[in-house]
Amino acid sequence: MASHYEAPIRKPLVTGNKSYHDVSVDISNAVEGKANKQWWIVFSISMTLFLWGVGCIIYTISTGIGVWGLNKTVGWAWDITNFVWWIGIGHAGTLISAVLLLFRQKWRFAINRSAEAMTIFSVIQAGLFPIIHMGRPWLGFYMLPIPNVYGNLWVNFNSPLLWDVFAISTYLSVSLVFWWTGLLPDFAMIRDRAVKPFQKKIYSLVSFGWSGRAKDWQRFEEVSLVLAGLATPLVLSVHTIVSFDFATSVIPGWHTTIFPPYFVAGAIFSGFAMVNTLLIVMRKVSNLENYITIQHIELMNIVIMITGSIVGTAYITELFMAWYSGVEYEQYAFLNRATGPYWWAYWSMMTCNVFSPQLMWFKKLRTSIVFSFIISIVVNIGMWFERFVIIVTSLHRDYLPSSWTMFTPTFVDIGIFLGTIGFFFALFLLYSRTFPVISQAEVKTILKTSGDNYKKLRDKNG
C-alpha cells in the first residue's frame, strides 16, 4: 500500500517517534534477543498442559471414547464444543488480514500477523477434535474421498461432517499460504540482520529467497490481493459449514436456518476477543505498545461490541422463532435451555456474550487496557458456553422424554481441552520468539502517513 494521504484528525497508528530503522529493531528484538524468565514460566505451563492433553488423548484412543462423559443421548459434548470454539477463534485472523485488506483498513497492519498466526494455531487445535472424537480414529482416512479396493465405496457427500473436512482443510491451507506470503519480506529482514550463520541459513530458507526487488514487491502485492479475495469467502463459508453440522439435523435447537450468519458473527466475535487477549499481553511483554496502540484495541473492541450485538440478536431471534413456529418440541427445547437443568450455562452465555460487550459503548471502558483484557476473556468463556449450550442442552432433552439424561465431563474431557489450550499457547509463544510478530514491511508503508512523528511534522509545517 503506497503512502496515501491521511486526514490530520486521524490518530497516529504508530507512536513513539519511530523511524524505519526503529521499526526493524523493535520487531526483530524478540527474535534476536533472549527469552526472559516470564516467557519460560508461561511456556513451561503451556507445555505441561499440552503434555497432559497428549496423555489424555492417548488414554482415550487406547481405551475408548467411554473415558469421556458422553452417553447414549448426548453423543457430542466437550469434543465438538471445543472444535467449534477453536474454529470460531480462528476466524478473526482471516477476517483481519483478508477482509480488512480489501477494505484498505490500515490499522490491521499492526495486528494481522499475530491474528493469522492465532488462526492457524487455533485451526490446528480445532482439527484435532474431529479426529479424536471418532470411535476409531485410525480409520479416519475413510472420511477422505480416496480410491479404494472396495470399488465404488465412496464418502457420503450428503453429510455436513464431510463438508467440514473440506472446509477446514481448505481454510487451513489458504490461511497458511496467506500468512507465509506476508511473512516473506519480514523473514528476509531478519535474515539480513542475522549474524549467526545458523540463523541466517534458517531465515534464508523460510524467506524463499526474497530479494526486495521491485518485482518482488509487485508480485507480493498481487498475491496478497488474490489471496485476500480467495480467503474472504472462506471467512463466511467455514463457519457456515460448521453450523450446517447442526442446522441440517432434525434435533430441536439444532435445526435452525439462522445458524450460518449467527455462527459467523459469533466466530468473528470470539476471534477478535482472542486477538485482544493475545495482543494485550504481547504488546506489553515484547514492548510493542507503540505499534499496537490503544486505538487498535479500541477498534477491535468496537468490532467485538458489534458482533456481540449481532449474536445477541440471533439468540433472541431463536427464542422468537421457537415461540412463533408453534412447534412444541422447539418451544420446549428453548424453554429448557433457559430454565432447564443447564440454565446456568445459558445465562453464563447470555451474560458473557450479550450483556458484557455492551459496556463497550463507553469510551472510557473500551480504551481501558485492563477492561479490554477482562472482556476479551469473558467473551471467550461466553462463546465456549454458547457452543456447549447449543450442543448439550439440545441433545440432552430432545423428542422422547424416556431418553433424557444429563452430561458431566470427566477428567479426560477437561484434560484434552486444557491440553489444546496449552498446545495453542505453546505454539504462540514459540511463534512470538521466532517470527516477526508485526508485519513490519507493511507498517513501514504507513509510517510516513500515520507515524506520529511524521504527523507532527506535517502539523507543524503544513
Add this chain to the structure above:
Amino acid sequence: MGNHKKYWKNEIELSSDNQMMDDIKNKEFADKLPSDLFLSDQKHLENTNTNRRDFLKYLGFSTAAATLASCEGPVNRSIPYVVQPERITPGIANYYATSIADGYDFANVLVKTREGRPIKIENNTKAEVKSSANARVQASVLSMYDSLRLKGPMHQGNEINWEELNKNIIQELESMKENNSPVALLTQTFASPSTSKIIKDFRKKYPNIKHIQYDAISESTALDAFEIAYGQRALPSYDFSYADVIVSIGADFLGDWQGGGHDLSYVKGRIPVKDKKNKAKMSKHFQLESNMSISGANADKRIMLTPTQQKIALAKIFGYISGINIGGELPEKIDLSIKKIAESLIKSGEKGIIITGIDDVDAHLLTYAINDLLGSVSYKKEELSLIRKGNDKEVLKLIKDLNNGEVKGIIMCGVNPVYTLANSDDFISGIKKANFSVCFSMKNDETAVESKWVAATPHYFESWGDNEMVSSNYSLTQPTIRPLFDTMQFQDCLLKWMGSNMNFYDFIKDNWENNILINTGWNQALHDGVFKSKEKNQIKNISYNYNVSANNLSSSKSSGLELVLYSKTGLGDGQQANNPWLQEFPDPITRVSWDNYLTVSKADAKELGLKNYNVSNGALDSNYANIKANGINLKVPVIIQPGQAKGSVGLAFGYGKTNAMKREMQVGVNAYKLYHNFNSFQNVEIEPVDDNHEFACVQLHNTLMGRGDIIKETNLEIFNTKDVEQWNSVTKVSLNHIETSVNSPDVDIWDEFDRSIGHHFNLSIDLNACTGCGACVIACHAENNVPVVGKTEVRRSRDMHWLRIDRYYSSEETFNKDNNRKDGISGLSDSLSVFGQMEEPSNNPQVVFQPVMCQHCNHAPCETVCPVAATSHGRQGQNHMAYNRCVGTRYCANNCPYKVRRFNWFLYNNNDEFDFNMNDDLGKMVLNPDVVVRSRGVMEKCSFCIQSTQAVILKAKREERTVKKGEFNDTCACSAACSTGAMKFGDINDKESQVSVLKESDRVYHLLESVGTKPNVFYHVKVRNTDET
C-alpha cells in the same frame, strides 16, 4: 458331469510321446541334481569355508525367518467335525421342543441350536398352555453357560466322583432305613408325572423318607384354600379372554402371580377390534394394589390400597355380591369405588372374574366363592395348574424337626432354602445336626455350601424330563446338548439309589407310552414337545361358610407401615441371579437395573426422610432405609414410586445372593430375610440412613410431558363413537396456506422411491397388547449378541439395549389431562411453572409402555449425516449399519429423534473390565454366529434381525422358489418372543401378511410423524376402557 474338454499350455503337450513333457509331468526336477557330485568331493568340501558374505546372508535369513515366525497371529483352535453328526449342518439351526420347569418358571419352549450349541429360546406355539417364554426363560440359555456352575459332585467342599457319592449315599440311606430314622426329601415343585412316580417308588424302597415340596415364593395359602373349597391341593386356571370385568386385588397376574403366563388370555380381551356394527369391545380391568405392578400399570382403573385395606376391600366386595353386610373401615372414597367395582362384577355376571394375591387362606377362599357366585367362565377350576405345590407348614415343621433331631437326613433338589428362608439360620443349624445332607444343585450356592454332599445337576438343556403344568397338558424336556460338566440328574440318582437299572430317559418313555400317550407315538410327542390328553378333571364344591372368612378379613387391622414383598420380572425368585442379561434387564416399572430397592410413596418418603436425587450426569441416587421387622434389620436403598399406596412399601425378592456369584452380580439385598411365615405382607418400621446409594436406572425422566403424539391414546367410548380424526389425528402443516397432513406426499421435498417391488419390512406394535413384560428385550439381547455393560456403565446412561420398553407415568391423573394441561398453557410464566410440574409424576398415575427400537425410517436422519456412509438404507426398508465402515463419529445417534442408536464406548468382549459372558470362553458359547460381535468405537442398533430375514430369502433361493406368503412373519427376535402378539413383523408387499393387515387399521400411527422420518415401525393407538370422556 461329464466334461471332456482338454486344457493345454503349449502345443508340445498335445503330442503324446514327448520325452520332455514326460519329464516335466513325472519328475520334480527334469535333470538329476548333482548332489552326489557335490557331496562326494570331500576335498573341496573341506576346503570351503563360510566367508563373510555368506555369514551375513545366513544371519540375515535366519533373523528374518525368526522375526517372521514370531509375528504369527493368535491361534484360534477350532476343531472340525471328523465325522459330521447326523442332522447338524454347519450354518443351519436346529430346533428342539423342550420345557423349562425350574420350580419357579414353567414354560414350553423351542430351543435353537447352532452346531450343537443351544443359543436361543423361542415360544413353542404348539403348546396350548404355558407357551410363552418370559424374560427369565428367554435368558435361561445364558445360565447354562454360567462359568460358576458346579463341574462335578462334591463332598464337604472336595471334588469327588459319582460312584463315591452314590455308594456313600446308598449306605447312608440303608442305615437310616434300618434305624427307621426319618429322612426328608425337600424339593422344588415338580409338575412332572414321571418324577412323582420315581419319588413314589423311592419312598416304597425307603419308607422312612418324607417328601416335602417347597416354593421359595409361596402360593401355599391359595393351595390350602383350594383344598378347602374343592378338596384338591392345586391352583385353578384362568382364562381372562372371556372376561368383561377383571378385578385383581393385589395379584400381579401379568407378572409372576401363581406362576405367570396369564398375559396371553388377558391380552386377547384387550385388543379393540371393531365388529360389523363398528363397535369394539374390551375388558375392563380394575387393579387394587399397594405396589405398582405390571398388572396395575395395564389396568383401566387402579386403586391404591394398603395390604390391610386390600383384605377389607375383598371382604366388602364379597359382601356386596353375596348380599351380606361386612364391616371394616375404609376411606369413604375407596368404599364408593369398591361398591362400584362390586356392582360392575355383578352386572357382568359370568363375564366377571376376581383374583387376589393376598397371602391369606380366607382371601383366596373369598375369590373362589365370588367366582363361583358369578359363575365366572374365566375361572377354570377344572383345569388345575400344577406348577405350585409348596407347603409352608411342612417346611416350617421340617426346620423344627431337623433341629429336634426328629429328621436325621435331608435330600434337597431345586431349592436353596439357606438363601430363600426367612429363618435360614435355624435351617442351617438343622442340617448341621442331620447325619447326612445331600443337595442337588447347579451352583455351589448357599445351601450347597452347608450340605455334606453336593450333587451337581445339569441345566434343563442337558436334561430329560416331563411336565404336567396344567392338568391333562403334558410336555417333555429333552436335552439339546451333551452335558457340559460331570453332572447327573436328580431323577437318575434316585433311580440309582433305589437300585433300579433304568435311566430317567427310559423311565419317562416307559411311563409316557404306558400311561400318558394315546393315539400318539413317543417320537411325535418328543418332536412336538407337548401332548394334550382328553382326560377331564372333575371338581366338587365342598360347602364352607365363607362369611367367616369375610369377617376374618374385614377385621384386619394394621399398625404402621406395611411391607409388600414381590418378585421382579428380571430376577424372579433369584435362581438366575448370576445371569448378566437379567441383571442388566431394566425393571419394567422403575426401569432400574442391577438392584432391588424399597419402593415408597412420595408422601411416606417425605415423612420418613427418604430421598431420591439425580447427580450431575443425571444418574439416580438415594439414601437408605433401615427396615426393622421381626428382629431383623435390613439396609435398603429407596425408590420413590408413583402409585405406591401410602402406608405401604415394597421390596423385591431375588437379590442379595453372594454364593457362586460374580462380584459384579452381587447386588441388592436379600428380601427373603423379611419373608416371615411365608407372608408377603409384613409390618415393618422404617428409618432413614444417611448414606448414599447409586442406582443404574436407564430412564431418568418419568413423565411424557404432555407429548400426546408420542403415545397416542383414547378411550373405548371415543374410539367407538368418534371419527378417527378425533382420536388419531395426524399433525398438519401449512402448504401454500392449506392445512396438509405431514404424511402427505405433497409436503415431502423428496421424490419417493418405488417401494412396492420386492420385500418391504414393517413392524407393528400394538400398545394395547404390550404388557411391558420385557421378553422381547432379552430375546433381542440373545439374538443380536448385545453386550452387557455393567452397573457403572448403565448408570452413565450407556446401556446397550437395541430394544427398550419406555415407561411413562402421567403427571396428572391421566395422560389425557396432561395433554390438555400442556395445550392450555398461556404465556411464558405459565409454561415455566407447568412444564416444571409436569416433570413430576402423579401420585397414582396412568402408566403406558412403549417398546422402541430402530424405527428403520425411510427418510432416516441418521443416514444423511454419516460422513462415511456406514449407515444406509436397504432395498427392503431396513436401515443398515455397516460396522466395518463405521468410524464412530456418533453424528447418527445425535440426529436420531428416537435415540435408539447405541455406541460401543469400550471394548465389551474379551475385556476384564467387563467381566460378563463375553469375557469367558463358556459364556461366549451363547453368541449367535450369524451376528457379528461389534468392536469398540462403532455404532450399533436394531437391524430388523436382517440375519433372519436374509436366511428366509436364501432358503427360498436355494429351493428355487419365491418366498412363501407369510414366511417373514415374526422373523424378528422381538416379535417371535412376543407371546401376546403386541409385535408383529412381516413384509407389507405381501398383502396377506399379518403386518399388511395390521397396517390398514385406523389405529395406526407413526412415532414422531411430524419429523418426516417415515418409519417402518408403526404403533397402534392405545385404547383404554376408562370412564373419562
